[in-house]
Amino acid sequence: ETGVTQTPRHLVMGMTNKKSLKCEQHLGHNAMYWYKQSAKKPLELMFVYNFKEQTENNSVPSRFSPECPNSSHLFLHLHTLQPEDSALYLCASSQDLARQETQYFGPGTRLLVL
Amino acid sequence: GENVEQHPSTLSVQEGDSAVIKCTYSDSASNYFPWYKQELGKGPQLIIDIRSNVGEKKDQRIAVTLNKTAKHFSLHITETQPEDSAVYFCAASDQTGANNLFFGTGTRLTVIP
Numbered sequence: 001e002t003g004v005t006q007t008p009r010h011l012v013m014g015m016t017n018k019k020s021l022k023c024e025q026h027l028g029h030n031a032m033y034w035y036k037q038s039a040k041k042p043l044e045l046m047f048v049y050n051f052k053e054q055t056e057n058n059s060v061p062s063r064f065s066p067e068c069p070n071s072s073h074l075f076l077h078l079h080t081l082q083p084e085d086s087a088l089y090l091c092a093s094s095q096d097l098a099r100q101e102t103q104y105f106g107p108g109t110r111l112l113v114l
Numbered sequence: 115g116e117n118v119e120q121h122p123s124t125l126s127v128q129e130g131d132s133a134v135i136k137c138t139y140s141d142s143a144s145n146y147f148p149w150y151k152q153e154l155g156k157g158p159q160l161i162i163d164i165r166s167n168v169g170e171k172k173d174q175r176i177a178v179t180l181n182k183t184a185k186h187f188s189l190h191i192t193e194t195q196p197e198d199s200a201v202y203f204c205a206a207s208d209q210t211g212a213n214n215l216f217f218g219t220g221t222r223l224t225v226i227p
Contacts, residue, residue, distance in 0.1 A: 043203070
């Protein structure tokens with residue numbers, strides 16, 4: 001176990017639904033990340049938070065809305081998604097944003113948008 | 115930004131044989147290169163990393179080599195075992211952003227018993 005948990009593990013939603021993904025890290029880290037993993041594509045960094053402050057938004061559409069209430073929890077709020085948003089969404093954490101800090105990943109949420 | 119290419123996309127080897135996965139990168143300023151292993155239903159897990167001040171690093175059956183001049187690095191797994199079957203990702207750090215990693219597209223390794 002990496003110490004990073006994600007819920008739910010699987011999610012099916014319609015294009016008009018609103019849902020949220022949750023990530024929790026038990027490692028005492030200060031930085032948290034959201035990645036999108038699609039088949040045959042590199043992992044795409046979506047958002048980065050450091051000490052609860054967003055430091056990176058990698059040109060992600062506004063239908064994805066992150067929230068970081070504290071250094072241990074990270075949410076990704078989803079609304080009016082498109083079928084092409086179907087993917088594995090991975091959360092990761094690291095001690096901080098210093099370069100070369102190891103990132104620890106959760107198991108991901110497999111999202112299917114119908 | 116950084117661009118990382120990874121080959122091959124799939125690799126099958128007999129148990130006990132060696133496996134080699136290669137990656138190239140574009141940003142000569144990158145200096146941190148981790149390798150991740152992703153098993154079915156799990157997130158990527160760091161297995162080894164290398165920094166640009168060394169050319170090779172070993173950890174039991176796993177080794178990574180780095181050629182900064184040619185901008186490529188490789189993962190070597192010796193004496194492969196069925197439990198080595200997984201998808202492997204290479205990554206390179208982006209010097210423009212704090213701790214930003216750019217990943218390759220992954221190699222699905224199958225070790226045949």
